[in-house]
Amino acid sequence: MKPRFGRTELLEPQVRALRAAVKIEWFTLVFLAVAITMVYLVMGNSQAMKAAWIEDLLSLAPPIAFLVAVRIVNRPPTAKYPYGLHRAVGVAHLVSGVALFAMGVFLVVDSATGLISAEHPPIGSIVLFGEPVWLGWVMMIVMALTIPLPIYFGRVKMRLARELHDKVLYADADMNKADWMTAAGSIVGVAGIGLGLWWADAAAALFIAVSILRDGIKNMRAAITDLIDTAATTFDDGKTHPVIIQVNDYLRKLPWADEVGSRVRDQGHVFHIESFIVPKYGRTPTLSQLADAREGCLEVDWKVHDIVLVPIEQLPEEVNGSTRSRPTERHR
Template sequence: MSGETVRFGRTELPPKQVEALRRAVRLEWVTIGVLVVTATLVFIVLGSSQAMKAAWSEDLLSFIPPIAFLIAVRLARRPPTTRHPYGFHRSVAVGHLVAAVALTGMGTFLLVDSSINLLRGEHPTIGTVDLFGVTIWLGWLMIAVMAVTGIPPVILGRLKLGLARELHNKVLYADADMNKADWQTSLGTIVGVLGIGVGLWWMDAAAAIFISGSILHDGVSNLRAAVVDLMDARATTFDDNRPHPLAGRVDQYLAGLPWVARAGSRVRDEGHVFHIEAFVVPRRRKVALADIERARQGCVALDWKVQDIVIVPVPRLPDVVDAVTPPGSDA
């Protein structure tokens, strides 16, 4: 992908983002490969442990974010059409929503199921297996599998975080955040299995509840973020921690133009890129079309995420935007 022209809709990605996209796609394919191995190993040693069943369910759910990312990236490259004039960047938000709904639903189911088993006082048992002519407790295999399979996702998650920032991709961030927390699932499962081994049967159900709660927490937080984005809330950073600073940069740039008295904008997150409606209060009654076009081109040059921007001269700014005035201006 290096050296080739890569577009998100109308936007041609800069070289840095092209490389970030290449690495992100590769990491997601690696993640899928790792999950295939992980889910298979966990299934083989599943046994009757509730914690192991919850961990296996989380492995299956972990397929959704990388698949959603790969599909969304492919769709986002399509140019806008008459039917989809804003392009296909919303595929990121749709993928985010699908992953969040799946996590929330499965987390709720596992939490209820694990809680019922705990209240019923069900005592899970872990038998023995013959391995190379040696009889060993199956729990040791469970512990070994969870210890080994819990490491790769954590490494992959940390690698994905920086790429999610570069690409402004919330599905990739959600995937990275889930991967980073996988060590908690592995540790909780190991504790539950050891609990069964020492006769503390309730520790298995408690570990399953902990894992289910972690899945549900991820689902609810991502569901909230996905719904807010689809409702055209003010654009935020990739991790939803604060308003995106690009909106302020656009307003400052426009307010600094000699013919602009005040400026303010509404910024809508389309997935990878932003659609911006910038309102300006001109200093003079008539504004040349060339001035508006130069201002639009200047805004687009600020950042690759400014895919679509319309600049609207108005007598006063709408109440829903934050006004920016030139330094030293009394406007």
């Protein structure tokens, strides 16, 4: 069998999930274009509305980054890019995180300044159908209309992020949560102005800004740690990814393997694995056995993009999931 570095094809369930993700990201961009225009037309002098508008602008970054990344991630490895281009997902994740962090810092400073200086934002009236209407009512109606779809988008993207192991999609789902929370916060801020609570608008803007900053820090930290090859985690960075255990368990069952340990790089959607194997005493594997074991590992999970098997005398301390089959075997 001709050796191969990695794989470019996805299994049918992941192909369907990727198509669904691309489709919902395009729907998200259309929705955001409409929402950004509507909020801009009615935001007036409200700090909360301004923060909500900027947050909507920032929401464009994750879907655009995702759509760009999926265009190139499945290109096959080349001499120039021997590991393929799957890390484009990590780069897109970092871009989204940095944008969120930078704007979160700006909005926290801007909102806190308005609150400390006790600014009283005026909200005037407009004429609708020949009758004067307080602009605050229009603001609250517009923001209420922007709540339902982000809730739906976020739930769908969270499910697809889990299926695809896509952290950009997860960041976007997190952003959708921030979208509807921002809309709710801006409604509270505008209502507070209507009730004579001048500080409610600035407080709501500060709440929105802190939410954006928190999302930025979380996603930027996750993207940076992935790019510097921290141990592979689940799509939500909640725990070490179980595929490491699955690969180690498969290798441990080989008749010639004694101790097994692996280190795993998160390449984006997929993993690059280096597995270290201490052979049983007198059972040094042949090239054919190593090639068969490698192919078997590639079938353990679709995320096992590429794997290198290294027979070794003693496991390095840093490898993940060190295991041994029948400890006495090696010392006979």
